Amino acid sequence: MKIFCATMIHESNSFSPIPTSLANFRESVLYLPSTGDGSQHLGEVLADIDHLRLMQARGHEAVVGLIANAEPSAPINLADYQVLRDEIMANLRQALPVDAVFLFLHGAQMAQGIEDCESDLIAKVREIVGPAIPIAVELDLHCNVGAATVAQADAVLACLEYPHIDFEARAQLAVDILERASSGASKPYTVMRRVPLLGHFPTTREPMKSFVQSLRQREKMEGSAGILAISLCHGFTAGDTANTGAGVLVVADGDRTHAEAVAAEVAREFWDLREMSRPQRPSPHEAVKRALALASGPVVIADATDNPGGGAAGDSTHLLRELLAQQAESAALAMIWDPLAAQLAAKAGVGNRIALRLGGKTGPASGLPLDVEAVVLAVNPQATQQAQGGVFPLGLTVAVQVAGVQVVINSVRQQTFSPECFSALGIDPRAKRILVVKSSQHFFETFSPFAAEIIYADGPLDVPVDHRSYPYRNVPRPIWPRDPTPFDAFGITWN
C-alpha cells in the first residue's frame, strides 16, 4: 500500500499573547518537501511517531509530505497557514496515485479567518484524492472537532491518554483501519457526539483512568460489531470556536445506528464524570503552603495555567513570588521563559551575583516581573529535554539561586516535560523538597515516579488564564461549567 503522510500540528490559543507565523514552526519543526527545507526533520521522532519507519515496518510505501509542528500560541496568520496547507496539497498531488492518506493533525488549529484549519485541510485533501481513497486522521485529544472533519475523512481518532503517551499506538490503529479500507474489506466512517463540557481531564487519575481503560476494552470487544475506534475529545478550551468543547469520536464500519448509540452512550458517561474529572486547584499561595507542610519531598507543583504547551507565555511569576514570600528552602522551578534574563545571567557568569528582573514580561497573565538578587549557578548554551520520543531545544538556559529557590530560566518557550530541565543545569530534582513545573499534565509521566506528591496549582484570578475566565465570543452556549445545569444542547437535555 502506498500511503501519503503529512503532519501539521498547532494548538491555537485564542487568548495567547504569543503571535504565530511560519517562524514559530521553523523554531520547532518544519519540513517542506517541495524545497527540501528542514529535511533533517524527516525521520525525526515527533510526538513518538516517525511515520516513515512506522509505515515501512508494516510493509507499506510511505510518501512523507509536510511535517510542521509549533509550540502552542495564538492563531497563525492566514497567509502562512496557506503556505502550510498548500504545501500538503502540492506534496499530495506529486505523490498521486496513492492508496491511502494518513494525516497527523492537532484538532485545535486555527488561523486568522479560519477557525477550523483541520476541516479546511481535509476537505482539500478529499478534493484531490476523490471519494474512493481512505483518509485517516489522528488528533491530539485536546481537539475541537468540526463536522466537516468527520464528514470528509473516513476515520478520525484521537489519542486516549493525557499525558499523550499513546500517539504511536493510535497511529498503528489508524493504519489497521486504512489497510482494511484500502483492501475493500471495510468501509469505515466516523460519527461524532458533542459533549457540552469544558475542562481538564488527566487520565492518570481516577475516574478518568478507568474510563479510558474501559473504552479501550470496548474497542476490542465491539470490533466484531463494527466498532473500530472510540476516542474522547477533551476539547481545547483556549480555542474560542463554534466547535469548542468535549466530544466522542467513534470510527465504525457497517451499522450506523449502533455506532451512533455507542457514541451517545460514551458521551453520557463522559458527562457524568465531569465533576470528578475537574481537579481541585489550590491558589499559588495555598499550593506552596501545602507543599511546605508536607513532611517529605519532592512535592511537584504544576503551574497549570502558565503552560507554554497550551499557548501560555511560560513566564508568570505567581508561584515564584509565593515561594519567595513563604521563604521556601530547597525549592526549584523550571522554567521561566525569559531570554533577556538568561542572556544577562550568562554574561554575569557562573558564581556571580546579579540584580535580575525576572519573568512577568509577556502580558497581564504573566504577573508583574520580580526584581531579585540572584547568584548564577549554571549556564548551558544549548540545553535540551527529551519528550515524547524527541529531543527539544531549550536554547540558552541558566540556573540562578534566589534565596532558597533555584530557578531555571530558558530561551526557547517550552513546557517542562522532563526532569532534564533541572538536571541539564546541575540541579538534582530528586534532592529537592519542592519542584515547580510549567506544565499542566505532560510532566506527569517523568516526574510521578519520584514525586512524593503532586499539586496542580491554580493561576491568578484577576486575569483570564483558563476556561473559567476566558472572554469567549464563539464557544456555543450553554456549556458546563459556565452555565447552570440542566440545559439543552445538541438536541438533548444534559443534567
Add this chain to the structure above:
Amino acid sequence: MRIYSACLLHESNSFSPLPTNLDSYREYFLYRPATGEGRQLFDSPRHDLALREAALGKGHQVIDGVYCSAVPSAPTNRRDYETLRDEMMGALRQAMPLDAVLLFLHGAQMAEGYDDCEGDVLRAARAIVGPNIPIGVLLDLHCNITPEMVDHADVIIACKEYPHTDFPECSENLLDLVTRLAARQIKPAMAFQPLPLLGFFHTTRQPMRGFVDRIKALEGRDGILSVSLAHGFPAGDMAHLGAGVLVVADGDQERARRLAEELGQQFFALRQEISALSVTAEEAVDLALAEAAGPVVIADVSDNPGGGATGDSTHILRALLDRKAGSAALASIWDPVALDLIRKAGVGGRLALRLGGKVGPLSGWPLDLDAEVVSVREQTFQNVLGESEDLGPTAAIRCAGIDIVVAEQRVQIFGPEVFSIHGIEPASRHILVVKSAQHFHAAFSPIARRIVYASPPGLIGNDFSHYPYRKAQRPLWPLDRTPFAAFGQRWE
C-alpha cells in the same frame, strides 16, 4: 615610523544592571590579533579606529594590537578584562621595537577589581616599552582621569566636543605630538588639575561653546601643545571621579600646571550655567505639547544606552500615552523578546504587547499595549558621526497614534534614519523622543523646533543625588554645597 596601535573602549557604569563580559565586546567590536577574530571590522570606517586611520593616513607602519569596544554597561568581569589587557600587552611585546605607541582608551573604564583600567593598561604598557618610547593616549571626554594615567603616558588628549564629533581631528593632533616627540622635536610636560565637579556639559550651547573655543585658541601657541577638558563620567563610582583640565606644554611643567589650575577655576566657575538641565518625563511631554509646532525632540537622558542605561525604560512613553500625545514617535525601546513577537505578528497585524521595563527597577514597569505592527526591518542603520552603524533588526508599532521603534540591540539613537526607515517622517511629528543624552543633537538639531532634555528616574540621569556612590571622593559639586576645599584649593 613603526607605531603600535590598539583600542580598549568601555564606559563603565557602576550602577548598571547589565553585566559585561567578552561577548559584550564581541557584539560590538572585537579584533584579536592572536586569532585574527574580527579582522573584517577594519573594512568599514568606525570611530573606534580614528587613531589607527590617522596613523595609516600619514603613511606610518601600523602594528595592530587588540581593538575592542562595547556598549556602555557595568564594569567588565575580572577574567575577561585581564584577557583583553594581556592580549593587548602580548601584542605590544611582540611588536617591539617601536617608535611610538598609540592607544585609544575611554578614560572611564572599570573592571571587577580594577577601578582604573586605563591606569592599569598604561602602567603595563610602560613596563614593556620602557621610558623612552612615547605613549600617546586618546580619551573620550567623559573620562575620570587618574594620576596613574598621567604618570605612565607621555601625551593624553581627550576629545573636546559633546556630541563627540572631533575624534578624527583629535587623532591627528595626538599623532602629530607623538611623532614629534619620537623625533625629539618636542618635550611634552603634562599637568592635570582635578576638579570637584560632576555634570554633563553640552558643548553645543553657551557658555560651554565659548569656553571650548577659547581653549582651542590656546593650543599651538606660547608652548602650549594641547588642552583637554575632562568632563568626568558621573556613573563611574571611583576615587578619582570628577571633571578636570589636562594641559600639555612643551618642556615647561610649571607652565602646564599653572594653566591647568587657571582653566580649572574657570571651568568650575561656569558650573551652574553649563550643567545640563532637565525636566521630568511629564514636564517634558507637557512642554512639547505646549509648543504650537513641532518637532520637539525630547531626549531621554536618563535611559541613554550610550551611558550604560538599559534603553528600555517606559517613563516617557507612559507620559506620552497618559497625555494622549498623538503625533509622536519614540526610538527606541530595547526589547528583543517583544521584537520577536512583533515579527511573528507581522506587518499589519495587531497584538497585545507587554513592552519595555524588563531589565530592572529603574526601567519602570512594563507597558501593556494594544499595538499595530507598522514595519519590521531585519537590518537598520543609523549615521553615527559620519559612519554607518548597524542597529540590527528593529520594528515600528503604533499605539494610540504613537509610533514606537522596538530594537533587538541596545543602542543609543544618533540620527533620524531609525524613524524614516520605518516610514515615519520625523519632521512631520510633533514630538520625537530619543534615547540619547546629547549625541542625537548633531543630527536632530537641524529639524528640531525645540529640544527638551528629560531626566526621569534612570541609570544615567542628570540628578546625581540618587546615585549610590561608595568610592567617589567628596566634596563634589553638586552633591556638596560650595564653598569647600579640595585638591589643596578653595572652590567658591
